[in-house]
Amino acid sequence: MNLSKRYQPSLALLTDMYQLTMAQGYWKQNRAEQQAVFHLYFRKNPFKGGYTISAGLEDAMDLLQKFGFTQEDLDFLAQVKSSNQQPLFEKGFLEYLAQLKFTCTVHAIPEGTAVFPNEPLLRIQGPILQCQLLETPLLTILNFQTLIATKAARMVDVAKGDAIIEFGMRRAQGPDGSLSGTRAAFVGGIGATSNVLAGKLYGIPLKGTHAHSWVMSFDEEVESFEAYAHVFPDDSVFLVDTYHTLEGVKKAIVVAQKLREKGHELKGIRLDSGDLAYLSIEARKLLDEAGFPKVSIVASNDLDEYLIESLKIQGARIDTWGIGTKLITAYDQPALGGVFKLAALQNEQGLWDYKVKLSEQLIKVSTPGILQVRRFFDKGTLVGDMLYSEDQTIAQPATMVHPNDPTQHKSFKESCTHEDLLVPIFQQGKLVYTSPTLQDIQARTKQQVESLHETYRRLLNPHIYKVGLEQQLHQKKMDVIVDLRSRAD
Numbered sequence: 001m002n003l004s005k006r007y008q009p010s011l012a013l014l015t016d017m018y019q020l021t022m023a024q025g026y027w028k029q030n031r032a033e034q035q036a037v038f039h040l041y042f043r044k045n046p047f048k049g050g051y052t053i054s055a056g057l058e059d060a061m062d063l064l065q066k067f068g069f070t071q072e073d074l075d076f077l078a079q080v081k082s083s084n085q086q087p088l089f090e091k092g093f094l095e096y097l098a099q100l101k102f103t104c105t106v107h108a109i110p111e112g113t114a115v116f117p118n119e120p121l122l123r124i125q126g127p128i129l130q131c132q133l134l135e136t137p138l139l140t141i142l143n144f145q146t147l148i149a150t151k152a153a154r155m156v157d158v159a160k161g162d163a164i165i166e167f168g169m170r171r172a173q174g175p176d177g178s179l180s181g182t183r184a185a186f187v188g189g190i191g192a193t194s195n196v197l198a199g200k201l202y203g204i205p206l207k208g209t210h211a212h213s214w215v216m217s218f219d220e221e222v223e224s225f226e227a228y229a230h231v232f233p234d235d236s237v238f239l240v241d242t243y244h245t246l247e248g249v250k251k252a253i254v255v256a257q258k259l260r261e262k263g264h265e266l267k268g269i270r271l272d273s274g275d276l277a278y279l280s281i282e283a284r285k286l287l288d289e290a291g292f293p294k295v296s297i298v299a300s301n302d303l304d305e306y307l308i309e310s311l312k313i314q315g316a317r318i319d320t321w322g323i324g325t326k327l328i329t330a331y332d333q334p335a336l337g338g339v340f341k342l343a344a345l346q347n348e349q350g351l352w353d354y355k356v357k358l359s360e361q362l363i364k365v366s367t368p369g370i371l372q373v374r375r376f377f378d379k380g381t382l383v384g385d386m387l388y389s390e391d392q393t394i395a396q397p398a399t400m401v402h403p404n405d406p407t408q409h410k411s412f413k414e415s416c417t418h419e420d421l422l423v424p425i426f427q428q429g430k431l432v433y434t435s436p437t438l439q440d441i442q443a444r445t446k447q448q449v450e451s452l453h454e455t456y457r458r459l460l461n462p463h464i465y466k467v468g469l470e471q472q473l474h475q476k477k478m479d480v481i482v483d484l485r486s487r488a489d
């Protein structure tokens, strides 16, 4: 169920080179073990949506658990040259890497959780050299899977209980885009996939119909349906649009009748072109009139959440949505802009110095501290997320400040309940978290989306969920910014 099922054990080189050059720099300065805190977060919900679904943690855990350089990795690094053709990495540094063990403490938000901009999905605390090396692989895993899980959740939400099958492998960004994308799509709520290896690796249910080539390989369309039904009498879904869709439906009915005479039922038909609203309504009529109300209608052809919503409004009679390209590639937004920022560094007195990355825009200034996300509920409904730093006490009653407009405050009533979202995953390198099954993660996504007010779920201009900074954290952040700006002037 994890990354090593797709790759061989060592992924230590799956990082950007600048992480290794900085690592050598920290080592050379005797700062390799200096304790640091980094947060991984994004700044905008993808797809102009109102929420995001976290995904990829299990793969991230696997990466961290196996973190370590093999002799082969070190031999490769030993022959990397600097611009004057000298070895880029020093022998002593490579020896340091050879004995390196993962010793960080990691907290993360469980997969399948509704998350929002500016809140850490993951917090890593440990030797700065290790945190630095892990920036890129953690981002590549969590950014992509979170993006695809969110895309899938949006589709599942508008499909309102209809089944969704993921058909995207052929259009995915390579084999890993396909495998990790299918995993994430399942986290988001799809019911099945055509991706057989994802079925084997992750236990995702497999489903499929047949291609146009099957029909085209016969002289007559009806012969192709008969032949398929002969091989799969209880598992046939005929693709009816190769020549003329509604004529294709009539031929499917002829074969369905023959199947029934032999004690079998046709499972479904698939529409893959034309006006899917009109054709599904007409196909439904033909099937119902012929006595096949249970034969389901599958539709595919460049579908996404907007088309699903529109087709439903048009009264389309589609039972199952087959979705490929737009899901597996997150077509309208191919990347989640998650970042990984240094937030605190331990000084020689053992105290935490808060760190921020300045920007002209307040929204882009990172938040320092050792952050936790506290989610408040009013009678079960989510009312806001407050970032606070675990090394500070929280002023009571809990009040948070708008991250980009300090004049706006929000207080939470005493009667509100709360939950801290970041849970321990590793304690000083030791794994302390058991990932739920993928089915349980999917169930969590469903529960999370359903617990969001519908104003956050609509596709067009959703309401913005409130994420703020606990008052003292906000004050500390402002102090650091003022101090840095005065020093930069």
Ligand SMILES: Nc1ncnc2c1ncn2[C@@H]1O[C@H](COP(=O)(O)OP(=O)(O)OP(=O)(O)O)[C@@H](O)[C@H]1O
Binding pocket: 272, 273, 274, 275, 276, 277, 278, 300, 301, 302, 303, 307, 310, 311, 314
């Ligand atoms: N009723 C509808 N309302 C809105 N969009 C629709 C409707 N029916 C189909 N679509 C979408 O319109 C697009 C039409 O795609 P396209 O232009 O490729 O036509 P096609 O029917 O697939 O033709 P072809 O036979 O060339 O494949 C697809 O994304 C499809 O999902």
Ligand SMILES: O=P(O)(O)OC[C@H]1O[C@H](OP(=O)(O)OP(=O)(O)O)[C@H](O)[C@@H]1O
Binding pocket: 167, 168, 170, 171, 210, 211, 212, 213, 272, 300, 301, 302, 303, 322, 323, 324, 325, 326
């Ligand atoms: O449209 P998507 O959402 O990406 O879904 C996957 C598409 O892949 C197949 O088409 P393709 O033309 O590749 O093969 P086919 O001959 O089986 O239709 C299938 O028929 C879908 O249309």
Ligand SMILES: O=C(O)c1cccnc1
Binding pocket: 167, 168, 194, 207, 208, 209, 210, 211, 270, 300, 322, 324
């Ligand atoms: O099984 C299907 O119908 C299928 C599989 C992959 C891509 N398109 C369709």
